[in-house]
Amino acid sequence: MFHPQRKRPLPPHPQTVAVVTAPQGAAWGDIQRTLTQRYPGLRVLLSPATVQGRQAAGSIASAIARVQRDGRAEVVILARGGGASEDLECFNDERVVRAIATCTIPIIAGIGHQRDETLADLAADAVAHTPTAAAQMAVPTLASLYQQHRDRVAALQTAVERRFLYIRSHLERLRQRLEKLPQTSVSLQRANQKCQMLRQQLAAIDPHAVLQRGYAVVRLPDGAIVRQANTITPGQKLLIRFGDGQAKVIVTEIITPSQPPTSK
Structure with a gap:
């Protein structure tokens, strides 16, 4: 006890x-x-x-x-x-x-x-x-309770002020970042313009686009591209690629720029 x-x-x-x-x-x-x-x-x-x-x-x-x-x-x-x-x-x-x-x-x-x-x-x-x-x-004495209450109020006020200062500082940093956004937008716009220009350049040299304009690609049966007329011979089989399809042909005559075509 x-x-x-x-x-x-x-x-x-x-x-x-x-x-x-x-x-x-x-x-x-x-x-x-x-x-x-x-x-x-x-x-x-x-x-x-x-x-x-x-x-x-x-x-x-x-x-x-x-x-x-x-x-x-x-x-x-x-x-x-x-x-x-x-x-x-x-x-x-x-x-x-x-x-x-x-x-x-x-x-x-x-x-x-x-x-x-x-x-x-x-x-x-x-x-x-x-x-x-x-x-x-x-x-306890009522006076001590009043003092404890005042101390708690003061501590709460201090905590709120610290929180307010922190939030205000955070908002200031956000404001500074927002002020920089116009410069970032200009840089982004310039980058987009450059990408568009590169896209147009790529489209201009796209082989398929060239074929769509009336050009053709001549290939040997093994797939090699024919770049000169003197590399082929009459009777040789070739594959011609157009914009909308392909054609298989047989060479009947080789014509050079100094030689007019033969009339048949």
Whole structure:
């Protein structure tokens, strides 16, 4: 029941706090005053108990169980003001220790003075050796919450400004690239014009286009092109390629530029 691993964490911003103490004791007044100053608007529930005498142990255990059944509290303060060691004996009772250990709600023990220590302190999830210190441990100050909020707002504003500067820089780089696009377009236009000119040149020397204009290609049976008349002989078979087809011919006569054709 005293092992550190079973200690439960305290809620950082509780909205409801239960207090187990004597309603007529000074501890209850100190706790109310401290909670009101630190965290205005907090809901405080009192589970009254006898904190001294023979009936105290059973009363404290019952008060803790009452808070457990109610279920509204997020943290419990078990408190008693200072006194003689005999007055705090009820906090060493097994019933109180077991009630603290089995409670599902975190419990802060604020019993006696700094020098006092009880088994209830060892079983509690957190220990503050006075009721006032227990109240301070239970809730943060509203001023600190306001400061945390301001810090978060400042951090968010800084992050937004950094993001804005990054986006503005990125847009500036894009703008500079867009300004260069006209020059790129001129270069692209010139390249297209050059490609068109080369395309026209290729079309002009295309052999098929030449044939379409009325020229023909003369080939030997083995496919070699005949380029000179003196390389063929009468009776030789040739293949003539036109723009729209081919013709097979037999050479009957070789005519040179200085020799007129024979009339037959």
